[in-house]
Amino acid sequence: MAGMDKRILVARRVAQELKDGEVVNLGIGLPTLVANYLPQGIAIILHSENGFLGIGTEPEWGEEDKDLINAGGKSVTILPNGSCFDSAMSFSIIRGGHVDVTVLGALEVDEKGNLANWMVPGKKVTGMGGAMDLVTGAKKVIIAMEHVNKDGSPKIVKECTIPLTAQGEVDLIVTDLAVIAVQSDGLHLLEIGEGTTVGEVVSSTGASLILPQDGIPVYRREGSK
Amino acid sequence: MAEICTVKEAVRNISDGMSIMIGGFLNVGTPENLIQALVEKGVKDLTIISNDTGFVGKGIGKLQDHKQIAKVYTSYVEGHPAYGQCMDSGEVEVILVPQGTLAEQIRAAGAGLGGVLTPTGVGTVAAQGKQEVMIHDKTYLMELALSADVAFIKAYQADTSGNLVYRRCARNFNPIMATAAKLVIAEVEEIVPVGTIDPDHVITPGIFVDFIVKGDIEYGRNG
Numbered sequence: 019m020a021g022m023d024k025r026i027l028v029a030r031r032v033a034q035e036l037k038d039g040e041v042v043n044l045g046i047g048l049p050t051l052v053a054n055y056l057p058q059g060i061a062i063i064l065h066s067e068n069g070f071l072g073i074g075t076e077p078e079w080g081e082e083d084k085d086l087i088n089a090g091g092k093s094v095t096i097l098p099n100g101s102c103f104d105s106a107m108s109f110s111i112i113r114g115g116h117v118d119v120t121v122l123g124a125l126e127v128d129e130k131g132n133l134a135n136w137m138v139p140g141k142k143v144t145g146m147g148g149a150m151d152l153v154t155g156a157k158k159v160i161i162a163m164e165h166v167n168k169d170g171s172p173k174i175v176k177e178c179t180i181p182l183t184a185q186g187e188v189d190l191i192v193t194d195l196a197v198i199a200v201q202s203d204g205l206h207l208l209e210i211g212e213g214t215t216v217g218e219v220v221s222s223t224g225a226s227l228i229l230p231q232d233g234i235p236v237y238r239r240e241g242s243k
Numbered sequence: 244m245a246e247i248c249t250v251k252e253a254v255r256n257i258s259d260g261m262s263i264m265i266g267g268f269l270n271v272g273t274p275e276n277l278i279q280a281l282v283e284k285g286v287k288d289l290t291i292i293s294n295d296t297g298f299v300g301k302g303i304g305k306l307q308d309h310k311q312i313a314k315v316y317t318s319y320v321e322g323h324p325a326y327g328q329c330m331d332s333g334e335v336e337v338i339l340v341p342q343g344t345l346a347e348q349i350r351a352a353g354a355g356l357g358g359v360l361t362p363t364g365v366g367t368v369a370a371q372g373k374q375e376v377m378i379h380d381k382t383y384l385m386e387l388a389l390s391a392d393v394a395f396i397k398a399y400q401a402d403t404s405g406n407l408v409y410r411r412c413a414r415n416f417n418p419i420m421a422t423a424a425k426l427v428i429a430e431v432e433e434i435v436p437v438g439t440i441d442p443d444h445v446i447t448p449g450i451f452v453d454f455i456v457k458g459d460i461e462y463g464r465n466g
Contacts, residue, residue, distance in 0.1 A: 067342065068268040069412040084271070085399075085411035091269040102411055104418045104446075105268075105294070106350045109343030113363060132366075143330060143339070144321035145295070151343030151363045185366030 019213055019239075024164060024194035027211055027239040030055040032121055032162045032192045034237075036062050040118035041111075043067065043152055046090040049121040049162050065117055067148040069108045072100025089148065112148070113155035120156035122149065123163050124191075126178045129225040131188040131200040133161065134180040146183065153184035165193035165222050172224030174198065174205070195219050197237065204228050209235045245405025245429075245452040253428045253454045254280045260313075262290035262391040264349065264420040269295060269322065270302040272413030274397040274430035276458035278305055288313040292349070292391055294342060294416050295319035296326060307335070316389065318342035341369055344386050346419060352390035353422025359386050394424035397458075398447065401431040402440050405449030414446065421451045428454045 019027070029051035036042060036056065043065045044050050053064065053073075064073035067089045074095035077083065082093040096102070103111075111117060126134040133153055136146040153159050166172055174191060191198040196219045197209040207227045210219055216234060220227055254277065257263070263281075267273030281289075282305050289312050296317050297304030304323045306312050314336040320326035330337045340348070347359045360383035364370050374385040396417040398407035407429055409417060421427050429452045 066412065068271070069415050083411060085413040087269060087271050087412060089268075096411065102409075102414055104414050105342070105346040105416045106419050108415075109346050113343055113361065137368075142321075142324075142327040143337075145317065145319035145339045146341050146369070147295075147319045148342040150341040150367060150369060154363045154365075155343075182367045184363075 043120045045122040070102045072097035117156040119158045120152045121160045124161045128178045131186045134178045137181045161191045165195040175224040212238045250280045260288045264292040264391040264394040266396045266417035268415040273302040274395045277395045290314040292316045298322040348389035350419045352388035391424040393426045394420040400433045401455045405452035406445040407447035
């Protein structure tokens, strides 16, 4: 599957996790795509950690507001029911458990729900921004990513080897190959993506997976079942 | 009582080695004219407290371009490539702080608190050297209040007594920084007569602001 198709597959599947009216913070990159694939009748309230609720669509060319960007620095719009606030309030919303779901990428995630997504030793340091607060504070943490690294090595591992973003906070992992729930007894394989097999998922994962008793559901890139 | 002055007058008393909080998030809500005045003044060895370190040639990044920074407390340095090398060489001491923790440390200083307890960073490198406190079976990090000699903030409007309103997400760190420094300088786009801003709409009360300057040059995000 091509890169963009994989991203759509992941975004569409993550979107199905979101419930009407939930407050959601989407990370930069693949997670941002999730908003494009919400099932019909589901409206969410997007939180932007730089200080507002109600992220709207991209502005028309020439209609950009110099005072309105998302947390990745891209020009955005704000919905009529949106609200603006300072950074202390923004992170009160995050840490205080008022964000229902955050969707973020990962460099590594392990079977205890530990997440590493902000720093690769030996590479240029960028800073954690708001990621540590989001992963610690959001009620539900969904990781949206490709299942393996470019070299084919697993991103889902027994124990993270690079500096953590937060400890034991990940709830669900959605990749181009599988949907995996992090529970106290380990990683549960819930579904597989179209075009793969349970065997491929198991061999592409660096931690043990608890397999379902019966058949396994398949999720698809297109909306149809 | 806030005093209206020029950008140059506002930075008159800023000297080498001072700590300065600067508002803004990826150059939105950043007091560009005040930063430019600081570049022209050439003060050095500054400690900067800011959400991010800006971009090359823009915003807070200009202070790094001119090597005016000795130490920085920030959550994000990606926009400015110099930091990777500076951190390795020790040329600039970079203290990376989770964004919500940074906001809360500043707020604590302005609110007269010694610090805050946050769950953010437990079990990560952000916990190194910090005291952990257990409350109701949950671990928190003790994060101390962070104040500064000066705060540079950017608002949309000031009235002549210094009451400030902000626009959209240009608010970010500005209102909390206005409470946490000894000297507060607000760069604004418009100065309006008292009575123009409804008291219910004031975000930063004028008592926090020492100097108001009107930014002569309008910098966009890419300016």
